[in-house]
Amino acid sequence: MEPALETRGLTIRFGGHVAVNDVSCGFAPGTLTAIVGPNGAGKTTYFNLISGQLRASAGQVLVGGQDITTLPASARTRQGLGRAFQLTNLFPQLSALENVRLAVQSRAEAGWSLFRVWNDRRDLIEKAEAVLERVRLADKRNVAPAALSHGDQRKLEVALLIAMEPKVFMFDEPTAGMSVDEVPTVLELINDIKQRGDATVLLVEHKMDVVRSLADRIVVLHNGVLVADGDPAAVIASPIVQEAYLGIEATR
Amino acid sequence: MTARSALSAAATQPRPTGMMSRLLSSDMPRSRALSAILIVIVAGLAATPFLFSGSQPLSTAAKICVFIALVASYDLLLGYTGIVSFAHTMFFGIGGYGVAIALERLGPTWISVAIGLAVALVLSAVLAVAIGLLSLRVRAIFFSMITLAVASAAAVLASQMSTVTGGEDGLSFQLPPQLRPAFRLLLEPIFGVTINGRVLAYYLVFFAALAIFLALLRIVNSPFGRVLQAIRENEFRAEALGYRVVAYRTAASVISALAATVAGAMLALWLRYNGPDTTLSFSIMIDILLMVVIGGMGTLYGAVIGATLFVLAQSYLQVLMGAASSGLSGIPFLPDLVHPDRWLLWLGALFIISVYAFPGGIVGYLRKRQSA
Numbered sequence: 001m002e003p004a005l006e007t008r009g010l011t012i013r014f015g016g017h018v019a020v021n022d023v024s025c026g027f028a029p030g031t032l033t034a035i036v037g038p039n040g041a042g043k044t045t046y047f048n049l050i051s052g053q054l055r056a057s058a059g060q061v062l063v064g065g066q067d068i069t070t071l072p073a074s075a076r077t078r079q080g081l082g083r084a085f086q087l088t089n090l091f092p093q094l095s096a097l098e099n100v101r102l103a104v105q106s107r108a109e110a111g112w113s114l115f116r117v118w119n120d121r122r123d124l125i126e127k128a129e130a131v132l133e134r135v136r137l138a139d140k141r142n143v144a145p146a147a148l149s150h151g152d153q154r155k156l157e158v159a160l161l162i163a164m165e166p167k168v169f170m171f172d173e174p175t176a177g178m179s180v181d182e183v184p185t186v187l188e189l190i191n192d193i194k195q196r197g198d199a200t201v202l203l204v205e206h207k208m209d210v211v212r213s214l215a216d217r218i219v220v221l222h223n224g225v226l227v228a229d230g231d232p233a234a235v236i237a238s239p240i241v242q243e244a245y246l247g248i249e250a251t252r
Numbered sequence: 253m254t255a256r257s258a259l260s261a262a263a264t265q266p267r268p269t270g271m272m273s274r275l276l277s278s279d280m281p282r283s284r285a286l287s288a289i290l291i292v293i294v295a296g297l298a299a300t301p302f303l304f305s306g307s308q309p310l311s312t313a314a315k316i317c318v319f320i321a322l323v324a325s326y327d328l329l330l331g332y333t334g335i336v337s338f339a340h341t342m343f344f345g346i347g348g349y350g351v352a353i354a355l356e357r358l359g360p361t362w363i364s365v366a367i368g369l370a371v372a373l374v375l376s377a378v379l380a381v382a383i384g385l386l387s388l389r390v391r392a393i394f395f396s397m398i399t400l401a402v403a404s405a406a407a408v409l410a411s412q413m414s415t416v417t418g419g420e421d422g423l424s425f426q427l428p429p430q431l432r433p434a435f436r437l438l439l440e441p442i443f444g445v446t447i448n449g450r451v452l453a454y455y456l457v458f459f460a461a462l463a464i465f466l467a468l469l470r471i472v473n474s475p476f477g478r479v480l481q482a483i484r485e486n487e488f489r490a491e492a493l494g495y496r497v498v499a500y501r502t503a504a505s506v507i508s509a510l511a512a513t514v515a516g517a518m519l520a521l522w523l524r525y526n527g528p529d530t531t532l533s534f535s536i537m538i539d540i541l542l543m544v545v546i547g548g549m550g551t552l553y554g555a556v557i558g559a560t561l562f563v564l565a566q567s568y569l570q571v572l573m574g575a576a577s578s579g580l581s582g583i584p585f586l587p588d589l590v591h592p593d594r595w596l597l598w599l600g601a602l603f604i605i606s607v608y609a610f611p612g613g614i615v616g617y618l619r620k621r622q623s624a
Contacts, residue, residue, distance in 0.1 A: 051492070077494035089492070091485035102482050105475055106494040113475045114507075117277045121475065164493065 002065050004029040004200040005081070005168045010049055010059035019045045021224040022059070027168070032194050032201040034215035034232070036208075042224040043204045044086060047172055050202075051083040052076040063168065077106070082166025086173045086204075088153045090145040096156055097141040101128040103163035128163060135159040135189060151182035158189050168200045169193055175207065183210075190214060212236070275466065277473040281553055283622035286615060290553060293560050297458060301451045302443050308567075311522075314454055316563045317461035318519045323543045324468050324555035325511035330541075331550030332472050333504045334484035336392060339383065339399035341537045342406040343376045343509040347516025348526035350375070352423040353416060360426035369517050373510055380509035384502030407532045422527020427453070431521065457518045464511050469552050471507060480504055481550075539566075546606050548613020557614050565602070570595045 003026030010023045020042045027033055035043050048054040050061055052073035060069045063079050071079070091099050104127045105111055119125065132138050135155045145153050154174060161169055171190060175183045191214060193199055205211050211218060211232065218235040220228035228235050235241055273280060281287045296303070300313040322344060329335045350372025351365055358364040383402060390398075410417045417423065427449070429435055435449035445451070471477050479500050482490045491497045520526040539562065547558025570592040580587045590598075610617040 053488075053492070072491070072496070074491045074494050074496045077492060083492055085489075085492075089486065089489050091482050091489060093485055094481065098478070102478060102490075103493050105478065110475045111479045111495055111500070114471050114477075115474060117274075117470065117473050118475050118478050119278055124475075160493070 001028055003027050003062075004064060005050070005202070006062040006065075007046075007050065008060045008062070010046070010061065011057050012045060012049055012054060013057045019224050020049060020221075023221070023224075023226045024059075025219060025226060025229065027200050027202060029167075029200050030198040031216045032190075032203060032214055033217045033219055034203045034205055034211040035219050035221060036205065036211060037221035040223075041221040043221055044172055045224075046221065047083065047170055047202070047204065050076075051081055051170060077164065077166075078109075080167035081170065082161045082164045082168065083170045084157045084161045084172060084174060086176060088145070088150070088157055090153060090156060090160070092146040093144050095142050095144055096137055096148065096159075097125070097128055097132060099145065099156060100131050100159050100163050101125060103160045104128045104131070107164050131159050131163045134162065134192075136185065151178050151185075154178060154182075154186060155189070158186060162189075162193065166199075168202065170202045172204045173206065174203070175205070175210065187214065208236070277466075277470040279469055279473045279552075283615075283618040285621070286553060286618040289618075290556060293556055301454055302445050307450075310450070310454055312563060312567045314457045314522045315519075315567075316560050317457045318515050318522070319540075319543065319559035319563055320556050321461040321464040321515040321518070322512055323540055323547070323559045324465050324552050325508045325515065326540050327544050327549065327552055327555050328468055328472060328480075328504060328508045328511075330544055331548075331554075332477060332484060333480040333501060334392075334487075335501060335505065336396045337399040337505070338396060338534075338537055339403040339406075340508070340512055340540060341532055341534070342403045343380070343512035344516040344519075344536070345406065345410065345526075345528075345532035346372045346376050346379075347513035347518075348520040348531040349410065349417055349423075349516075350513070351517040351520045352425055352526035355425040355427070356423050360428050362428050365428065365517075365521070369514070372513050372517060376509040376513040377506050380506040381502060384505045385498070389498055403534070403537070407528060407534070410532055411528050418527065420528060422525055422530070424525045427521065427524055431456070453522060457522050460514060460518050464514060465552065465556070468507075468511060472552060476500070476503070484550075542603055544613075546603065546610075546613060548610075548615030548617075551613065551615040551619075554613045554615040561614075565599055569599060573598070 006026040008024050010020055011018065012020045023046060035046065037043050045054065049056050052068075052071060052075075056069060060067055062068065063076070063081060066079070068076050068079055077083075091102065094102075101124055104124045105121075108121075108124060110121060110124065129138065129141070132141055135158055137152060137155055137159060140148060140152060145156060148156065158174065161171075174186050174190065178186065187210060190201065190203065194201055194214070203211075203214065215232050217230065218228070218232045219226060220235060220241055227240050228238055281290055297313055297317060300310055304310070322340075326340050329337055329340070347369070350368040352368070354364040354368025354371070358367065383399065386398075411420050413419075426432075430449055431453040432449040435452070437447040437452060441447070472480070479490065479495050482493070482495070483497055483500060487497050516531050519531060523530060543558035543562045544555065545558070546561060547554025547556070573590045573595055574592045576590045577587045577592065580590065606614070612620065
């Protein structure tokens, strides 16, 4: 089957430093792949190359077989790549509902309507409300992210991603900095996305128990190189992972 | 900041219905005091020819109308999109020169007005697109510098090309017959006021400003306007959501430039003159900035209040101070302090006080008071 997303020889150099080095990897539709690796392994950089925040020095990114390597981030989003950010990245002074409504509006390609009043599009507002309901933020609809707790901000970040209805969901450490009791909600949301259909999910995550319970497959990056790829149990057991990743994790 | 959160929170309330809400694009003043002030200003401007005699009040009112449109169009850039441009007076000047040159060269007809305005609009749009595409990609501070350079170049160009623009002297011209003082629309006066060409010219300016304001109010409350606010809040995220930030910013610049062009044309028609000092000078650019900030950035109603207060202060502060100065004569030092020549000092002091006291502008303050 054709991968939903594929990278071929993807590379980026910052001066002499090769942050992502010749990474070729395909992601099949309907699968959840965890991307793991120690800090500085190039996971977020790899994400940035895929979603277009960085331009590759070499190699290609393909969505549904189509080369999107030269497209800007906004065009990649319209091609079905959805990205949630590691550091919460929202519209801090707009209400939670408006944050989500903007994502729904982008999906509906309604941004270039200049002479209608925004609330003429009840359908967009209702859809945004439904997404807020789904991430359990309905009661915070009028609160701006600047006034939300960290956990609620992360949920809103997931809400924006859901609202964009992407083909490929990219989560960058969705549970980072969350309190222990908030983590399950976000994991349920991701699991829910996985269960719902043929969405392809990429997940950068540090917590091994999370990875083990959610992932169909694990890809390991180390110093920008793809060093292991396969079934979660096998990858976690492999010597290279024990040394390169889990060894470092264990000593922290 | 709190003003903005209050704004966004209130904006997600169920929409009010009714004609007024349609006209104001669901963006109601949301403060009783603000509504009252706006009604007084609009009613006052609409009735100026009937309320005051003499030419000075009418000229002041016309200037207020022009500046409401100009400041509102600048707020679309600064307050809603977060673009700091210093080239706004260039577009204002293009509108003024377009009408002035056409009327001077092609004769005082409505066709000349239309041609002048059309050419000015096209030129403004082309320049706005060029500046936008070339420089909206770079960091905000560099964009501001580029607009400053372009605006200075335009001002120099206008004063150098004296065969076309009249140079430093500017251009005086004849208006179409219907707008001349001698023209009578009706034989009988209404409420004791003769409806002559001057009154017609005033209402032309008034309704043009009203139309521009309502159109801008619609645009900032459209799905497009919401994207602009998203870009202001977090440009990076707006791009990641699938909005082409450069295209949206360029579109906002073009709309803003077109509105400023029409405002410039209206001012030239009213003054029967256009020159560097009336539309192109950098001091007007500073006035616009002050009016936006005093009224309240990111609230188009702020443009109405800012422009009204500022133009009134400009026109009447000196008179007021002259009276105060002579009233205080005999007391040492004080008459000098309030001497009419010091009016700019006091305007500056008023500005600093208002920025400290009302960081969200007057509109931000009134709305905060209402919701508190």
